[in-house]
Amino acid sequence: MTTLNRRSLRHSIADGLRERVVAGEFGPGDRLPGEPELARSLGVSRSSLRAAIALLEEDGLLRRLHGSGTYVTDRPLMRNDLSRNFGVSSMIAAMGLEPGTVDETCAAEPASPEVASALGIEVGEPTSMLRRVRTAGGRRVVDETDWCRSDLLSPPAMAAAAQGSVYAALAERGAVVHHGVATITPDVAMGDVALRLGVPRGTLLLTLWQVDSTAGGAVAMVSREHHLADAFEISVYRRGPGDGGEDQT
Amino acid sequence: MTTLNRRSLRHSIADGLRERVVAGEFGPGDRLPGEPELARSLGVSRSSLRAAIALLEEDGLLRRLHGSGTYVTDRPLMRNDLSRNFGVSSMIAAMGLEPGTVDETCAAEPASPEVASALGIEVGEPTSMLRRVRTAGGRRVVDETDWCRSDLLSPPAMAAAAQGSVYAALAERGAVVHHGVATITPDVAMGDVALRLGVPRGTLLLTLWQVDSTAGGAVAMVSREHHLADAFEISVYRRGPGDGGEDQT
DNA sequence: GAGTGGTCTAGACCACCGT
DNA sequence: CGGTGGTCTAGACCACTCC
Numbered sequence: 001m002t003t004l005n006r007r008s009l010r011h012s013i014a015d016g017l018r019e020r021v022v023a024g025e026f027g028p029g030d031r032l033p034g035e036p037e038l039a040r041s042l043g044v045s046r047s048s049l050r051a052a053i054a055l056l057e058e059d060g061l062l063r064r065l066h067g068s069g070t071y072v073t074d075r076p077l078m079r080n081d082l083s084r085n086f087g088v089s090s091m092i093a094a095m096g097l098e099p100g101t102v103d104e105t106c107a108a109e110p111a112s113p114e115v116a117s118a119l120g121i122e123v124g125e126p127t128s129m130l131r132r133v134r135t136a137g138g139r140r141v142v143d144e145t146d147w148c149r150s151d152l153l154s155p156p157a158m159a160a161a162a163q164g165s166v167y168a169a170l171a172e173r174g175a176v177v178h179h180g181v182a183t184i185t186p187d188v189a190m191g192d193v194a195l196r197l198g199v200p201r202g203t204l205l206l207t208l209w210q211v212d213s214t215a216g217g218a219v220a221m222v223s224r225e226h227h228l229a230d231a232f233e234i235s236v237y238r239r240g241p242g243d244g245g246e247d248q249t
Numbered sequence: 250m251t252t253l254n255r256r257s258l259r260h261s262i263a264d265g266l267r268e269r270v271v272a273g274e275f276g277p278g279d280r281l282p283g284e285p286e287l288a289r290s291l292g293v294s295r296s297s298l299r300a301a302i303a304l305l306e307e308d309g310l311l312r313r314l315h316g317s318g319t320y321v322t323d324r325p326l327m328r329n330d331l332s333r334n335f336g337v338s339s340m341i342a343a344m345g346l347e348p349g350t351v352d353e354t355c356a357a358e359p360a361s362p363e364v365a366s367a368l369g370i371e372v373g374e375p376t377s378m379l380r381r382v383r384t385a386g387g388r389r390v391v392d393e394t395d396w397c398r399s400d401l402l403s404p405p406a407m408a409a410a411a412q413g414s415v416y417a418a419l420a421e422r423g424a425v426v427h428h429g430v431a432t433i434t435p436d437v438a439m440g441d442v443a444l445r446l447g448v449p450r451g452t453l454l455l456t457l458w459q460v461d462s463t464a465g466g467a468v469a470m471v472s473r474e475h476h477l478a479d480a481f482e483i484s485v486y487r488r489g490p491g492d493g494g495e496d497q498t
Numbered sequence: 499g500a501g502t503g504g505t506c507t508a509g510a511c512c513a514c515c516g517t
Numbered sequence: 518c519g520g521t522g523g524t525c526t527a528g529a530c531c532a533c534t535c536c
Contacts, residue, residue: 044526051525066534
């Protein structure tokens with residue numbers, strides 16, 4: 001194995017297997033060696049190997065068929081999986097385009113009822129607001145606005161963070177974003193949104209309202225993103241109707 | 250325990266714990282007993298208990314904090330999680346409304362390029378098409394069309410299946426739907442869609458194009474659903490930017 | 499029936515949180 | 518420090534698939 005032991009064993013194993021797949025040792029559709037044999041050859045327990053395979057299966061790289069075997073997936077990735085791709089930059093990058101930012105402003109702003117409710121503060125309390133237009137290959141595709149409590153990230157700090165990653169800045173202040181819940185609505189461009197995106201009023205948009213939380217459940221940031229309808233192909237993986245029972249161990 | 254051993258041990262344990270939570274033995278925010286003690290009192294191994302807890306955590310009922318404990322979540326459920334709620338009926342039911350169906354038609358239809366590509370057949374090959382308007386509490390909310398290969402489900406069989414569950418009918422024929430990939434686009438109602446939904450042309454819609462597959466990866470059915478924009482609040486859980494590393498065992 | 503993945507156990511040690 | 522959850526092991530048996 002060429003692994004470097006960064007995190008847990010299962011992650012090392014998973015990284016090793018992923019390398020072997022991308023290196024071509026196992027091609028799409030190929031069946032991997034059986035779990036007992038693989039575990040032996042890697043010098044790990046079968047449980048750990050299974051945990052690693054579970055990781056890769058969740059990534060869509062492998063597929064387990066009960067009495068049959070474990071196979072390399074044919075088409076590993078969806079176009080743009082909303083469940084996995086966080087943030088606009090990664091969505092743009094996933095399409096192979098160059099992400100950019102224009103018309104960026106950052107200011108203190110009293111919380112609107114909607115923002116206050118999401119952040120768990122009182123209406124009118126101070127927030128830091130960051131608004132910017134995201135471009136993909138030079139084309140304006142998203143008008144994004146982020147809010148967070150100003151005692152967590154002051155407006156100047158947020159403006160500085162915008163150069164890099166706002167999530168990284170939050171993490172530095174102890175608010176590691178663990179997950180977000182996005183609510184999706186169709187919309188049409190009006191007023192300043194149409195102006196900022198450079199499209200006629202009435203242009204179709206997909207609007208994401210997202211609440212980002214820490215592992216502890218505390219809300220770290222809320223965002224509103226107006227996407228040009230044809231900018232991305234947004235997909236979501238849906239678990240089957242049978243149950244949803246997943247596998248662990 | 251009052252459990253009935255339906256599926257695996259972990260599911261029985263999870264069901265038992267869920268009952269105790271909804272029964273009020275553990276309220277929102279409460280900390281559960283430690284894993285070793287809980288496992289002992291339930292007469293199961295710690296691994297099995299952890300697998301059960303992982304199930305409940307994925308359902309959003311529990312939350313594990315590393316050196317601290319396992320807690321009952323405050324607000325267990327999202328309004329309408331697209332990743333978990335399959336099918337329109339369950340979405341309507343999740344809102345506490347009565348699902349209904351009107352204007353149902355079923356017919357043989359040659360595959361359009363889009364449908365053919367999704368189903369993996371040639372353009373013009375026969376498909377079974379089922380189109381119906383879904384109602385929630387009597388209100389027309391979704392115009393849904395399903396297609397599948399007619400050698401899998403003949404038009405009459407599909408019409409019959411529509412009374413119950415199309416997924417059940419597919420499962421009886423060996424095509425157990427394991428998951429689907431939904432692509433989401435904003436849209437406006439035009440022509441027959443507006444007519445069927447009983448709304449003016451130009452009304453905002455959210456359109457889901459969904460491809461349902463078996464565990465083996467074979468496509469079983471494709472669907473197009475035109476949702477009234479204000480019918481549902483559609484949400485998606487997004488894993489954090491840090492990594493995506495999840496937990497098993 | 500041989501081989502595959504799926505489940506479960508018992509026990510050990512580690513990493514983290516609180517006091 | 519003690520208790521919590523997180524990881525790992527070794528071995529056993531079961532359910533399923535394919536020959």
